[in-house]
Amino acid sequence: MTAVAASPAHPWTADPYAAALRAGHGPLYLLRADGARLPLDVARWCARPDAADLSVLDRCRGEILDVGCGPGRMVAALARAARPALGIDTAPAAVARTRASGGTALLRSVFQPLPAEGRWGSALLVDGNIGIGGDPSALLRRVAAVLEPGGLLIAETAPDPVDERFEVRLAGAAGAFGEAFPWARVGPAALGALARRGGWRPVDRWTVDGRAFSALRRGAR
Structure with a gap:
């Protein structure tokens, strides 16, 4: 398939990303300017929730918003359990797959x-979405505005002690495509540390199968 450049505002609408979701697997990466590749585990995203995912869903309470839901495995699992949930994503292919799997997006x-x-x-x-926008502090402020007082955010972090901002492009087997x-x-x-400065209260931290998660409580506005 010929790569089609994505809009800078909506990189996840690029055709190769949509093709990976339709196929249910990669290869797909975030390619940094220094050449480092961050693998995107499309096959896991398109599968049923694994043990790490279930550890997240078990901690959720009330109505659940999945930010950057991708192909919707978490939202679909919540729907099967008759738990109210909504996924949001900027990729039409991700929203379509979520809806096809029984989730609302x-x-x-x-x-x-x-x-x-x-x-x-x-x-x-989850799935690295704390990186959305390249500014975790701004993202935490936005999520705080969406949650009810005392609401819970569960974020998947890198398992290692990093704190970095950078630009990336999507990349697959045929190379990079789209804008950075x-x-x-x-x-x-x-x-x-970012959460405490933003008025959040960290309440839990755990790892499952090498994936790291943190639970934060939203403070009063």
Whole structure:
């Protein structure tokens, strides 16, 4: 397939990303300017939730917003359990796959107006989505505005002690495509420090199968 350049504002709408979701597997990467590749585990995203995912879902309470839901495995699992949940994603192919799997999803960025703002009980930022926008502090402020007072955010972090901001491009077997866009990686300690400065209260931290998670409580506005 010929690569089609993505809009800088919507890099995840590029055809190779959509093709990977339709196929259910990669290879797909985030390619840094220094040549380093961050693998995107499309096959896991398109499978049923694994033990690490279930450890997240078991901790959620109330109505759940999955930010950057991808192909929707978490939202679909919640729907099967009759738990109220909504996924949002900027990729039409991701939203379509979420809906096809039985989940509810909107084609929306977290930084756009969302339904029930200020009333969500839990929010998810898994699969590296704490990196959205390249500014975790701004993302935490936005999620705080979406959650109800005392609401829970569960974020998946890098397992190692990193705190970095950089630009990336999507890349597959045929090379890179689309425009560069900002991304971030933070480890558990870095996220905890950012959260405390932003008025969040860290309440839990755990790892499953090498994946690291942190749970944060939203403070009063």
